Amino acid sequence: xxxxxxxxxxxxxxxxxxxxxxxxxxxxxxxxxxxxxxxxxxxxxxxxxxxxxxxxxxxxxxxxxxxxxxxxxxxxxxxxxxxxxxxxxxxxxxxxxxxxxxxxxxxxxxxxxxxxxxxxxxxxxxxxxxxxxxxxxxxxxxxxxxxxxxxxxxxxxxxxxxxxxxxxxxxxxxxxxxxxxxxxxxxxxxxxxxxxxxxxxxxxxxxxxxxxxxxxxxxxxxxxxxxxxxxxxxxxxxxxxxxxxxxxxxxxxxxxxxxxxxxxxxxxxxxxxxxxxxxxxxxxxxxxxxxxxxxxxxxxxxxxxxxxxxxxxxxxxxxxxxxxxxxxxxxxxxxxxxxxxxxxxxxxxxxxxxxxxxxxxxxxxxxxxxxxxxxxxxxxxxxxxxxxxxxxxxxxxxxxxxxxxxxxxxxxxxxxxxxxxxxxxxxxxxxxxxxxxxxxxxxxxxxxxxxxxxxxxxxxxxxxxxxxxxxxxxxxxxxxxxxxxxxxxxxxxxxxxx
Amino acid sequence: xxxxxxxxxxxxxxxxxxxxxxxxxxxxxxxxxxxxxxxxxxxxxxxxxxxxxxxxxxxxxxxxxxxxxxxxxxxxxxxxxxxxxxxxxxxxxxxxxxxxxxxxxxxxxxxxxxxxxxxxxxxxxxxxxxxxxxxxxxxxxxxxxxxxxxxxxxxxxxxxxxxxxxxxxxxxxxxxxxxxxxxxxxxxxxxxxxxxxxxxxxxxxxxxxxxxxxxxxxxxxxxxxxxxxxxxxxxxxxxxxxxxxxxxxxxxxxxxxxxxxxxxxxxxxxxxxxxxxxxxxxxxxxxxxxxxxxxxxxxxxxxxxxxxxxxxxxxxxxxxxxxxxxxxxxxxxxxxxxxxxxxxxxxxxxxx
Numbered sequence: 001x002x003x004x005x006x007x008x009x010x011x012x013x014x015x016x017x018x019x020x021x022x023x024x025x026x027x028x029x030x031x032x033x034x035x036x037x038x039x040x041x042x043x044x045x046x047x048x049x050x051x052x053x054x055x056x057x058x059x060x061x062x063x064x065x066x067x068x069x070x071x072x073x074x075x076x077x078x079x080x081x082x083x084x085x086x087x088x089x090x091x092x093x094x095x096x097x098x099x100x101x102x103x104x105x106x107x108x109x110x111x112x113x114x115x116x117x118x119x120x121x122x123x124x125x126x127x128x129x130x131x132x133x134x135x136x137x138x139x140x141x142x143x144x145x146x147x148x149x150x151x152x153x154x155x156x157x158x159x160x161x162x163x164x165x166x167x168x169x170x171x172x173x174x175x176x177x178x179x180x181x182x183x184x185x186x187x188x189x190x191x192x193x194x195x196x197x198x199x200x201x202x203x204x205x206x207x208x209x210x211x212x213x214x215x216x217x218x219x220x221x222x223x224x225x226x227x228x229x230x231x232x233x234x235x236x237x238x239x240x241x242x243x244x245x246x247x248x249x250x251x252x253x254x255x256x257x258x259x260x261x262x263x264x265x266x267x268x269x270x271x272x273x274x275x276x277x278x279x280x281x282x283x284x285x286x287x288x289x290x291x292x293x294x295x296x297x298x299x300x301x302x303x304x305x306x307x308x309x310x311x312x313x314x315x316x317x318x319x320x321x322x323x324x325x326x327x328x329x330x331x332x333x334x335x336x337x338x339x340x341x342x343x344x345x346x347x348x349x350x351x352x353x354x355x356x357x358x359x360x361x362x363x364x365x366x367x368x369x370x371x372x373x374x375x376x377x378x379x380x381x382x383x384x385x386x387x388x389x390x391x392x393x394x395x396x397x398x399x400x401x402x403x404x405x406x407x408x409x410x411x412x413x414x415x416x417x418x419x420x421x422x423x424x425x426x427x428x429x430x431x432x433x434x435x436x437x438x439x440x441x442x443x444x445x446x447x448x449x450x451x452x453x454x455x456x457x458x459x460x461x462x463x464x465x466x467x468x469x470x471x472x473x474x475x476x477x478x479x480x481x482x483x484x485x486x487x488x489x490x491x492x493x494x495x496x497x498x
Numbered sequence: 499x500x501x502x503x504x505x506x507x508x509x510x511x512x513x514x515x516x517x518x519x520x521x522x523x524x525x526x527x528x529x530x531x532x533x534x535x536x537x538x539x540x541x542x543x544x545x546x547x548x549x550x551x552x553x554x555x556x557x558x559x560x561x562x563x564x565x566x567x568x569x570x571x572x573x574x575x576x577x578x579x580x581x582x583x584x585x586x587x588x589x590x591x592x593x594x595x596x597x598x599x600x601x602x603x604x605x606x607x608x609x610x611x612x613x614x615x616x617x618x619x620x621x622x623x624x625x626x627x628x629x630x631x632x633x634x635x636x637x638x639x640x641x642x643x644x645x646x647x648x649x650x651x652x653x654x655x656x657x658x659x660x661x662x663x664x665x666x667x668x669x670x671x672x673x674x675x676x677x678x679x680x681x682x683x684x685x686x687x688x689x690x691x692x693x694x695x696x697x698x699x700x701x702x703x704x705x706x707x708x709x710x711x712x713x714x715x716x717x718x719x720x721x722x723x724x725x726x727x728x729x730x731x732x733x734x735x736x737x738x739x740x741x742x743x744x745x746x747x748x749x750x751x752x753x754x755x756x757x758x759x760x761x762x763x764x765x766x767x768x769x770x771x772x773x774x775x776x777x778x779x780x781x782x783x784x785x786x787x788x789x790x791x792x793x794x795x796x797x798x799x800x801x802x803x804x805x806x807x808x809x810x811x812x813x814x815x816x817x818x819x820x821x822x823x824x825x826x827x828x829x830x831x832x833x834x835x836x837x838x839x840x841x842x843x844x845x846x847x848x849x850x
Contacts, residue, residue, distance in 0.1 A: 304733055324736030334734070342734050345727030347583075352723055356735045359720060368717045397506070 004063075005030040005189050006051070006082070006157055011060035013046055020046040021057070024215045026208060028157065031187040033179060035204035035222065037194060037234055042210040044193045045087070048159045052084040053077035078106055083155025085146045087162050091134045097145055098130040106153040120148050123185075124178045139291065140171040144178075151182070157189045158182075164199055165455075168289055169490045176203050197227055209233040243441055245465055245481065250280030252316075253449035254301070254332075254418045259310035261296055261473075270296045271308070271473045278418070278449035283440065285464030285481075286453040289493055290423075293473035294453045295337055298422045301451065302334035303327040314418055328357065333416035335408060337423040337453070343407045344395050350406070351377055351391040357410050384409035384439070401432035408439055415446055422453040437463060457486060469493055504842045514840035515789040515833075519798065522787065522832030526825045533824060539817055547815065548808030548822075558807065560695035564765065566803025567698045568593060568757035568774065572781035573799050574709040575627070575753030577790035581713055582743045583726035588634065588649030589754040590778025591656035592627035596758025597766075597773045598660065599626025601668065604682050612685045619686060620701070620759050627755015628748040630656060635747040639740045645747070653778070657771075664769055678770035688764040698760035703796070705753065710792040712749075722746055754778060780806075783830045789837070802826055 004027040013021040021043050028034055038044045049055045051062065053072035062069045064080050072080075091100050102113060109116035117130050124144045134142060143163055150158050164172045176199075182188040192203050200207055201222060209217040209230065217233045254277070261271035271293045278284045288294055299305040301312060303324040311320045314330045336342040344353045354377040359368065377391055386405045388398055395403065408424065421440060425433040440463060444450055454460050460467060467484050469477040469492040477492040479485075511517070531541035552562045572589035579586040586592075603622040609615035634648035661677070668679035688697045713719045725732040725739035732739035758773060766772055784802055788794030809822025 302734075303736075324734065328736065336734060338730070341728055342730045345724050345731035348723050348727035352720060352727075355720070356724060356731065359717065360736075363717045366716050366718060368715060368720050370715070392512070394506075 004028060005065060007063040007066075008047075008051060009061050009063070011047065011050060011057045011062075013050060013055060013057045019213050021050070022213045024060070024210070024213075025218060026051075026215065027219065028189050028191065029206065030156075030189050031183055032206055033183050033190045033192060033204045035192050035194065035200040035207040036210065037197070037200050037207055037230060038210035042234075043213040044210055045161055046213075047210070048084055048161055048191070048193065051077070051157075052082050052159060078104075078153065078155070081154060081156040082159065083150035083153060083157070084159040085143075085150065085161060085163055087165065089142050089146060091142060091145060091149075093135045094133060096131050096133055097128065097137075100134060100145060101130070101149055101152045104149070104153040108154045109152055116152070120151055123181050124148065125174060139166045140168070140174075143167060143171075143175070147178075151186070151188075156187070157191070159191045159193070161193045163192070164194065166289070168493060172199065179203060197230055200230070201227070243437075243462060247281050247445055249282045249465075250447060252277050253280050253314065254278045254451065255313045255316075256301060257311040257313075259297070259300060259308055259312075261293075261300060261305070261308040264307065269473060271300070274310070274473075274475055276451075276468060276475070278451060280417075280447045280449055281444055282466070283444050283450040283452050283464045285460035285467045286451065286470055287457060287460050287467055287489055287493055288453075288455070288470035290455055292470045294422065294470055296473075297470070298334065298336065298420050298451075298453055301420055302332065302336075304334075325360065331414065331417040333357070333411035333414075333419045335411050335419070335421040335424050337426070339400070339403055339407060340396065344403060346396055347394060349392050350388050350395050350398065353395045354380055354391075354406060354410055358414065380406065380409040380413060383413065385435075401428050401435075404428060404432065404436065408436060412439060412443055416443075416448055419443060419448050419450045420453070421450060423455065424452070425454075425456070425459060433459075457489060461486070502844050502846055505845055507841060507843055511840060515791065515794060515837065518833045518836035518840060519787050519794070519829070521836045522829045522834070523801075523825075525832035526828035529828045530821055530825045533821065534817065537817070539815075544812055544815070544817055544821070548805075548812055551811040552804040552808035556693040559804075560690075560693040562804035562807045563699050563800060564694065564696050564803070565806055566800040567696065567702050567764075568761050568777040569781050569784050569802050570702050570796055570799035571705060571757035571760070572754040572778050573784040573788075573795040574705060574792055575750035575757075576781055576785040577750075577788075577792060577795060578709055578713060578722075578753065579746050579750035580785070580790045581719060581722035581726055582739075582746045584638070584743060584747065585646045586631065586649050586747070586750050586754075587646055587782065588631060588652045588751070588778070589757075589781050590774055590776065591649075591653035592630040592751045592754035593758035593761065593774045593778050594656045594660050595630035596623035596626040596755030597762040597769050598656075598663065598758075599623055599629070599755065600759045600762050601679055601682070601769045604686065605668075616686050616688065616763065619763060620756060623759020623762075624752040624756045627751040627753065627758065629751075630755065631747050631751030635744050635751075638747070639744045660769065660771065660773075664771070668769060670768070676770075679768050681768045682763070686763060687767065688760065696760065696764035698764050701756070701760065705756070706792050706796045709753070709795075713790075713792060718742070718745075754781070780826060783826055787830050787833045 007027040009025055011021050011024040024047060026047060036044050046055065050057050053074040053076060056071065062072060098113060102110065121127065126141060126144050128137065128141060143166060147160065147163065163175060167175065179190055183190055194200055204222050207220045207222050207225065208215060211234060256274060256276045259271050259274040263270050274297060276284065286294055296305060300308050303322060306323065311318060313319065314327060314332055317330060319327050319330065340346050351373060355373050374391065380386060381388055384405045386409060387402050388406065398406065425436050440450060452460065452463055461481065464481050467479040467481060467489065468475045469489055471493060479489065534541040534544055551558050553559045572593060576586045576589060599622045600619045603619055609618065630652060631649065634645050634652060637643040637648055638645045664677045664679050670678055670680040691697055691700065721737045722742050724735060724737055725742045729739045757777065761773055762769065780802060784795055784799050788798050805822045805825060809819045812821065813819055
C-alpha cells in the first residue's frame, strides 16, 4: 500500500521579492484529517493554491499516488481528485443548490443526484430543498454546499481554507462531526487550514505548522503535541505582549443610546436597542461573528448612515442628526472594515487618498494647495513608516499593510477624541498587526475613546478594557476584560446566553 | 511552457500620455501614407500640402484654430465630466442646443450695448449646453441610468429639434428654401483678433485654464476624483458624490454649449445643421487621447483643427477629406495601445 496519497517536495514560490514558500514539504495520508496551522501570511493559502493547480511553483515536485505530476493546472488537479474550498465562497448565487453541485463536468452523481444529496445532507445535517437558490442560504449552509461540491466532483483530497472563519462555534462543532464522517466512511483525505489552535486540536490527527513561508513542523501527531509547542512553532519565540490595562480613564467621550436601525430594502431589523458608552483612555471591544450588525453600527456612529433612530453623543454633544463632516470636526475618526473601497478610493492617487479626512481643514476657499497636501502626506509617511514610493501612483500599488497604515495614520494623526476601528488588522501580516495594535494602544494612552470591532478574539482580549458581544443586532452580553472567559464570549457570539 | 502575464507598473511616467500621443500620431501618419500610396498619391506631397494649407499662413493658421475651438471646448467639458468617471457622449447635442439657446435669446431680447449683448449670448450658450445634459444628469443621479446611453440619445433629440426649428418656426424666408434660421445681426458677431482668428479662441484659452484649475487645483476637483474613485469613500468622507456628479455634468455640458454659441457667433452666424460637423464626437477622441488633461486637450484640439482644415483643402488635388478622419481615429487607436504599455508591463512567467 502506498504510504502517501499526496506528496509535495521542496516547493518554493515567490511573489515579486516576497518569498511565499521556501523548500516546503507536505504529505498526506489517505483517509486522515490533516491540520495546517500558521499565522496569517505564513504561506498556507499559497501552498494550497499550488496543490490545486492555481499557482505554479518555481521549484519542487508534486506526487499523487506516487506518480510525479509534471505540471498541475486547475483542471488536471481536479481530475486527480484535488478539490479546494476557498475562503471566499465560489458559488453561483442565482443558481439552485442542485445546479451548483452538478455544475462541474467532473460531477459523478448526474443520474442519482437525489440519493447522493440525501446521503450527504444527512452527514452535513443540512435540511434544505436542493431547488433552493444559494442566495437564500445562510452563511453556514453555503459553507456546507461548498464542501459538498467537492464530494460531487469526486475530490478525494479536500483542501479547506479556513472553513470555520465564518462559522459560529456551534456550526464549527457540527462541521467537525461531518468531516470526521467523511474521512471515516468515504476515506476522504482532508486538509484543514486554520490559525486557531483549538480547531486543529479538535479536528485533526496530523498537524503541519508553517511560519514565514517555511514548514517548521511536519506530520506531528496531534495527540502527542501540546498547545504550547504548537504556539511556539507557529509564532516563534512568542512573547505574548501583555498590554497594561491600568491606564487612567477619563470622562465619557462617546455615548450611544438605544440605536435602532431597519434596512429599508429588506425591512429587516438590523440593530435593536444598542446602547454603549466609552470613556477617554478606554478601548471597548465589540465581539461577534461578522454580519451581526457591526458594520451598520460603525456606519451609524461615524455618520455614514443617518437613517436610524436613537441618540449619539460625542463629548456630550448631541450629533444624532449630524453628518460625517460635523462629527469629524468633533474629532471622530473611523477606520472602516472595507479598506479599499470605503476607507480608500481605488483608482485615485496615494496623495488624494491621504487627505480624505482633513482636506476641508486645509482648504483655502475653493483652492487645494498642492504643496500643503504633499507636506501632509510626507509627514504621515514619516510618522507611521509607510512605504509609498510614488505619491501620484494609484493607491492599489501599495501593499495591504501599507494601505492600512496610511488609512490609520490619516485617521489618527490629529489625535482623535473618538476612534471607531472596524477589523483593523484583518488580512495583515504579523508585523503589520503588531504595528497597528501599538498605534491603537498609544492612542488610548493619549486619551482617545476607542471602539474596536473585531472577529479576532485574541485581538479583542489583548486590547480591550471591556467587551460587548453582538448577536443578531443586539448586545447580548457584556464583560469586563478581567472577568471575561473566552468560552463564554464564544457562546454569546453564537447566541447562547445562559 | 512560458506564459506571459500583465503587471501594472508601480510608477507611471508623467509624460507617458504625451509620448503615447506622439507615437500614436506617427502610427496614424504611416497608416494614412499607406492608404494614400494605395490610391497612387504621393504621401509626402499630400501631407506637405496639408501642412502648408493648414498652418502655412496667418489666414490658414487662424482658420485651423477657429476649427479647433469647438473641439477644445467640448473636449474640456468631456474631461470635467470624466473626473467623476462619467462619459459624456452628448457634446454634439449640447453644441446644437447651445446655439439654439443663443438664437432664442437673440430673438427675444434687446440690448443696446453690443459687448454686453455678446456676453449674454455666450452665457445663453453655456446654459443651453447645461440644459441639454440636465435630463441625463437627473436620471443618472436619481435613478442611476447609464449616462452613456442617455447623453447619446439626447443628441438625436436635439438634432430633431434643430431640424424642426429651421424648417418651421425659425425658418428664414430669405434662405431660398434652404433649411436655416435667419442670420443674427452683425453687431453680435464675435470680433476677430489676428487674421481670421476669432475672439472665441481667447475664450478657449481662458476656459482651458479654468478647466485645468477646476480639475487639478481645486477642492471641487479633489471631491470629484474621490467621488469618481468610489462612491462609498465619498460618503465616508462626507462628500456628496451625487451632487458632485450632477454639478460636473452641468458644467461639462455648459462647456460644449459655449462651443455652440461661439460657432454660431463667429462662423455660421445662424442656426443650421452646419453648426457642428461632428465636433462633439471628435472632441471625445481629443479628450480620450490626452487622458482627460485640459492642457493636452488644448494642444491636441488645435492639431485636430488643423488636420480637418488640411483635410478639406486636399480635395483640390483629388484626395478624399476622409484622410483627416482616418488620421484622427488612428491617432486615438495608436495612443491608447501605446498607453497600455506605459501602464502595464508584460512579464514572462516560467512554469515548471
